[in-house]
Amino acid sequence: MPTRLNQTVADSALLTKSLPLELLRAFVQSDAADDGLTPSLMAELKLLARTPSLLVACNYGGTLCTAEGISTETLPLGSASVALRALAALPNTHTAVISGRSLRDLAAVSRLPAEVHLVGSHGAEFDMGYAHGLALATESVLQNASLALMEAVGFEKGISIERKPVAVAVHTRPAARKVVAAVTQRAQDVAREHNLHFIVDGSVLDLSVVEPSKGEALERLRARLGVGAALYAGDAPSDELALATLRGPDLGIRVGDAVPAPGHRLRDPESFARVLAMLFELRRAWLFGEDAVGLERHSMIGNGSSTALITPDARICWMSHPLPDSGSIFAHILGGDAAGHFSVEPLKPSPVLAQRYVDSTMIVETRWADVTVTDYLEPAPEGITSLVRVLSGTGGARITFAPRPDYANAPFSMEARGDEVHVVGTSDPILLSAPGLDFSITSDGRHATASAEVDLRNGPVVLTLRCGDTEPYTADPGGETERRSAVALASRQWVGGLKIPTVKAALVRRSALVLRALVHEPTGAVLAAPTTSLPEGIGGTRNWDYRYCWLRDGSMTVKALVDLGSTAEAEGFLDWLGRILANAPGPEWLHPLYSVSGAPLSTEATIESLPGYAGSRPVRIGNAADHQVQLDVFGPIAELIHSLAIRTGVLSDAHWLLLEQMAAAVLARWHEPDHGIWEARRPPRHHVYSKVMCWVTLDRALRTAEQFGRDAHAEWAPTADTIRAEVLREGWDDAAASYTVAYDSPDLDAAVLHIGLSGLLDVRDQRFLDTVAAVERELRVGPTVFRYRYDDGLPGLEGGFHICTTWLIEAYLAVHRYDDALELFNQLVNLIGPTGLLPEEYDPATEMHLGNHPQAYSHLGFIRCAQLLDAYTPPTP
Incomplete structure (x- = not known):
């Protein structure tokens, strides 16, 4: 189900064919010293460009063209016409001309397309039939x-x-x-x-015969189009009626000197054409991202409680505080510069030579010819985020510190106090310590930005950003090297204790470090991903908030670490789960996901002020899947407890109690329909994967009881047999020649591969062989495997899921198709980003990586495949 790029990008390119965008940009860049393009007007244009839904309206004669005329005597300026058309092609952007001319004459003389709303007769004439009703x-x-x-x-x-x-x-x-x-x-x-x-x-x-009604016409357009802000420009007395309706974030512009009035005034229509071109450039950049860097090219740093994303050119483009699901400090990845960033760049322009992780650490180095930036999050007390950026080299560097708290919605001010920059007015203190630097602070009329330049020939510079630290921070640049060495040593000691397979060992180590960074050590919870709303399809609406702990994802993540030899994360996760169960009405009523604190999620909401990655909206906060029924979640928990006990040789009473609770939940609810692993927003069904995981719960409970001398409950074995028999009978579809997504459904789903991978069905059974063949035939496209192709009740398209790709690799190995497994594995390796990270999805049609990044599913699946390939033994002839 390939994703398609947002059509409006292509549309605006087509609309501007008659006048290239380079000419619009030339208008923007030309000398505007005396035409009314003041700094205050530019500041307001920047704010207006970031409005979620915008209307741009104006008069015709004297505003779009230099004079009025009769019939086709006067045409609008070419650049103004193109800018209006290009603006109209942008998402959630509307344009209109409200003129004194008759509507027929206005349409003939302006030659503007249907995308531009035309209103004639001073606001009275909205359609050609108006005159016939007189x-x-x-x-x-x-x-x-x-x-x-x-x-x-x-x-x-x-x-x-x-x-x-x-x-x-x-x-x-x-x-x-x-x-x-x-x-x-x-x-x-x-x-x-x-x-x-x-x-x-x-x-x-x-x-x-009618009163001039440009004001009423503007209000009517606003209501019809549902816009949140408007720009209106005019030159005549009748335009004052429209200008008088403007309020809030709206912007009014008068063109020429015909009507003396305060406010923004432009010299002539050509100046207004330049404003339209500027607005188009600003809005397009805001909507589609000034530099929509490929998701897989972002690197993540983490310290066990906080995470941040870094672009290939060393811009901190995402970081939240104090919790993973708290408001952002920097959200550039979702909204460009206006959403907040922390950037470093060489004064002497040069390309980035390399970005890499320091071996076996979460420390990132970005290197230019004469500047190197080293980034890491150092350990800090709970509730404090401490980001360290070390600048070294032989050249000069420019630093831009532009925090935008709470998704760029929280008001704040900024003060330079010696070599510190203080963000003032936020709920938590934010302080940037930069010994030896002199920051200047500027404002765009809404937000402040601190910037500085430094000559690194005088020695390295240490920048320390502390969020939430109520005690005065004492900078210790001399001790930074020791602090960094301690961070690196702790990371390497942890990696050194892992049992790494020989297959792609370096990438497995990186995947393990990613998974460990997604563990929220203060609570034991595990993030599905550190980000929100990175799209499953560019320009689409499948943009979800993954900064929470799904019971399924969390269990699978720490089990992957257990399988590598690290058990502390699993212990912490099960302790976290135990605390949740202590406050739950019963294990069968567990939510599919929780915040890291263990609290249920608040209502899913959208941040209208952010355009999203590459214009993909909405930006969501919260996740409505919290209210779904997902009966598969008990299986991965049971499998984790079983694996942990096997790894350590010990089954604690607390873990046995958890296993009993998971089994009790299955006994209570396994026969019910649910929403399934993929959280389709449609009525519940009897999902095959969910039933398989209910069987896994009881099967692993029975195995654990036998291996560790515990008493299995009498209902476990017969119920497991009942579930297995029902799944094998009801889950098969003759037409599809495969097990399918749900009972009485012919639709394929990659998750049903677990009918064999779990052990419920012998992998040598022809039905499993046919299911593998069906998934391969219907859901695999090149290097990726899609979840399904049926209608899930949600609009838009998505890419293939890396976790599904790893399931097919595992299935190939289970049925002894080693060459096919190795080929698909190598194709997956080729999709890994330059620093070893994987987002959630990949679209083979556009060759774009999609979804939240980095994704725990993708990395734990990769680790599993590397281990299986490493341990693979061909069948005996």
Whole structure:
């Protein structure tokens, strides 16, 4: 099910074909010293560009073009027309022209496409049929007024009269000034005599049966389109009605000097065309990301309680505080510069030479020709995030510190105090210590940014960002090397205790370190991923918050570490689970996921102010899957307890109690339908994978009881047999020649491979061989395997899931298709990012990596495959 790039990107490219974007950019970059493009206007444009839903509206003559005319005499400036069209092609962006011209004339002369809303007759005429609804008496009034005007002013040189659907217009532009004055007075008298509204619109005098209603028209467009903010530009008195309706984040612009009024004023229509081009550039950058770096190219640092993502050019683009699911400090990956970042770049422009992890650590080095940045999160007391950035080399570097707390929604100010930068006004203290640096602070009218330049020939510079530290921080640059060495030593000692397979050993070590960094040591919970809303399809809505502990994912993550020889993470996770069960009404009522603190999740919400990665929205906070029924979660927990006991040779009473509770939950609910592993947002079904995992729960409980001398409950064995028989009978579909996603469904699902991988069905059974063949045939595309292809009740497309790819590799090995397993494994290896990390998905059609990053599922699956390939023994002939 390949993902497609957001069509609006292509649409805007097509719309700008008549005038290349380079010309728009030339407008932006040209000298604007005296045309009204002031710094305050630019600041407001930047804010307006970040509005979730925007309307850009303006008058026609005198605003989009230099003068009014009749019929096709006047056309809008080419650049203004292209900018309007390009803006209209952007997501959640609407454009409109509200003119005094008749709608028919406006459409003919402007030649603007259907994407641009046109409103004629000073805001009264929204459709071509409007004039046909006028009463005969009204037509008579207009006819009489037209005749009166012809007699009164029609003979004057340079004067012409035009009949409109709701008005009679007197055009005065070519006439001499004295003639215009006299004609204006006579036309006003005719309007009074015929009880018509007299409207002066530049060089056009309108005698209209309706009042000018540009304000009402703007309000009507806002309501119809559901926009949150608007820009309106105009040059005539009638435009003041529209400008008067602006409020809040709206922006009003007057063009020319016809109407004296305070506010932003541009010199001429060409200046307004430049503003439209600027707004397009700003909004496109905000919507689609100024530099949507491939997800797999991001590196993660972590210290067991906090994580952060780093771009290939050493920008901290994501970090939350104090908990994984707390508001962000930096969210550049979801909203560009406006969402917050912490950047370092060489003063002498040069390409990045390399980015790498220091061997067997979560310390990242980014190197240019004359600048190196070393990043890590050092251990800190609970509730404190401590990020260290060390700059070294022989050149100069520029530092930009732009925190944007709470997804760029929290107000704050910034103060430079000696060699420290303090973020003031936030709920938790935020302090950047930078001995020897002199920061300057600027503001874009909403947020502050601190910047500094440093000459590294004078020695390394240590930047320490402390969030949540209420005690004064004493910088110790001389001791940084020792602190970093201690961090590296602890990491290497942990890695040294693992049993690493020989197959892709370096990548397995990196995957293990990633999994360990996703363990929240203060609580024992395990994150599915450290990020939220990284899309499963570019431009789509499948953007989920994974900064929580799924019981399934957490169990599988720490089991992968147990299988490598590290058991402390599993012990911590089971302790965390025990505390949750102590407060639950019963094990059968466990939620599928919890916050790391063990609390149920709050309501899923969206952050409208963030455009999302590469324009993919919404950005979600929370996860509605918390309210689903997922009966498969008990199986991975049971399997973890069994594996941990085998690894350590000990089964504690606490862990046996947990196993009994998981079995009790299965006995109580295994026969119910549920939402399944993939959390489809549709009614529950009898999912085959969920039933298999219910069987796994009882099977592992029985094995553990036998191996460790515990008393198995009487109901376990017969219930396990009942579940197995039902799954084998009801889960098979003759038409698909495979086990399928749910009873009475022909749809394939990669998760049903577990019917054999779990041991429920012998892998030599023809039904399992056929299921492997069906998954391979229907769900594998090149180097990836899709979860399924059926309608799951959600809009949009997604990529193939790396965890599904690893399941197929495991299935190949189980049925002794070693060459196929090795080939697919190597293809998976080729998809791993340059520093060894994997996100959740891959789209073979666009060759893009998708989903939250790095993903625990992807890395634990990779470890499992490497171990199986390492231990594989061909069948005996």
